[in-house]
Amino acid sequence: MSASRLGVGLIGAHTWADKAHLPGYQAHEQVDLIAVCDIDPDRARAMAEKYGAKKVYTDPEQLIADPDVQMVDVCTPTFTHLPLSLAAIAGGKHVLSEKPLHTEAAPAFDAAARADAAGVRTKLGFTFRYSPAIRQLKSWIADGTLGEIFHIHGFEQNSQWLDPDFPLRQVTPGAPRDRLIPSSIIGYGSHLIDLMRWLGGEFGSVASTMKNFIPDRVIRGEPGRQRILIEDGAVALVEYANGTQGMLQTSYIAVGNYPGVEIRVYGSKGAAVARLISEFGTAETLKFATAEEVEFKPFEIGTSALPPGTTLATPWPELYYRNLVRHFVDEILEDRPQECTFYDGAKSQEIVDAIILAHQERRWVDLPGHSA
Incomplete structure (x- = not known):
């Protein structure tokens, strides 16, 4: 263009x-x-x-x-x-x-x-995907800094809907009220799955458990508390196609601050923990350890990794979305390779579907192959 x-x-x-x-x-x-x-x-x-x-x-x-x-x-x-x-x-x-x-x-x-x-x-x-800490983590995997990747653990958990009177949004009109409605695994899990797939490669198989912990809660646009079996907590095990082991958890009710994303990557040469959690005026933190120095040390994100006009004190929605917008606009105007497309969204949803099926049928579910 x-x-x-x-x-x-x-x-x-x-x-x-x-x-x-x-x-x-x-x-x-x-x-x-x-x-x-x-x-x-x-x-x-x-x-x-x-x-x-x-x-x-x-x-x-x-x-x-x-x-x-x-x-x-x-x-x-x-x-x-x-x-x-x-x-x-x-x-x-x-x-x-x-x-x-x-x-x-x-x-x-x-x-x-x-x-x-x-x-x-x-x-x-x-x-x-547009967190500076996550993009640094991706580069450490790509350039071999962390070595062969053994484990990837992902969490998206915060207490946003721990209070049953805080209105729950995004309930599809006409959703059934007499059985478990997958929710955190869709709303939060799709983010987490995309990160884990981007960092570690294609998922091979999944096993999972999902649960409703708070059955009576306020739904946005409806009067009073409603009896609705929203899945507000899910845990899954992941076997990557390349042999890496994974684990993920999503929750609406785990005590902690929004957005509650944490990614841990463990490899043969080192490990890193990225916490995308607004705490004490900082949007995110990144820590790094090596096989020789196993105590995790803070890694400072340089200003060159941040969108122009931002710092790590910038509220995370603006910080990350400035990066996302900048990438997409530049991809279009400068004919750069595409990243994080509808295909990636479909792959994430395919994995969400497999996690839901694994829970419903209480078994490991293999992911089908789709070529880009």
């Missing part, structure tokens, strides 16, 4: 757009924020005024059809991600979608194939 600037249109002007997506576009010197769309016109106007968007829409189809919009950002409830993304692809637009693209893998693979056929680029909002 030869254009020096990228016209962006955002659909969904809720809190996450305000905290993460829109600051990323505002900070990128080669982005023109063309339009903001929301079913609430006042909300759309407020976000457009705050971040300098030129147009306001209440109909996503009109935003997608706008010739000045070259890339569409889908920042809406989960069940709308796929239809809006498919509409953007059909309209010849590059598209960034919040995760998950769909709660089943097959439709996500289909969307990835449609994007490739249309010649447009995609990115999934896997925020934590």
Whole structure:
């Protein structure tokens, strides 16, 4: 793409757009924020005024059809991600979608194939790939600093919904209330699985257990407490295709601060622990040890690893999303290789599906092979 600037249109002007997506576009010197769309016109106007968007829409189809919009950002409830993304692809637009693209893998693979056929680029909002600590960890694996990788442990756990009166969001309309509804493994687990797959390679097989700990809770948009068996804790074992062993845990109710992501990698030459947890004014920490010096020491992330205008004191949604936006815009404008695409989202969902099946059938489940 030869254009020096990228016209962006955002659909969904809720809190996450305000905290993460829109600051990323505002900070990128080669982005023109063309339009903001929301079913609430006042909300759309407020976000457009705050971040300098030129147009306001209440109909996503009109935003997608706008010739000045070259890339569409889908920042809406989960069940709308796929239809809006498919509409953007059909309209010849590059598209960034919040995760998950769909709660089943097959439709996500289909969307990835449609994007490739249309010649447009995609990115999934896997925020934590764009943590400076995680990207440093990835480089240590790639350059052999950690040696042969033996174990990868991943956790995404915080007490965001430990209080049953804190409204739970993203419950699909019409979800059954009489059986376990996979939730933390989808909302949190998809992030974690993407990180573990990006760092360690393809998953071979999984075994798992899922549980509802708090059966009565407030659901956003519904009156009072509701009896709903939301899966608010899951644990899985992973056998990687290359022989690495893995373990992951997701939880809505484990005491700790948001976002609660921790990745531990153990290799033949060394080990590292990245904690993406807002604590004492710092967004993340990274520690490193070697086989000769086994006590973990802090590793300082240099300013060159941070998005321009940020520090490790920048709130993590803005810190990571500035990086995500910068990568996607640069991939489009500079024709760089794609990273973290709809295909990666489909692979993550495929693993989520396998973890759910493993729990339901109380067995190891093998992952099918899909070529990129």
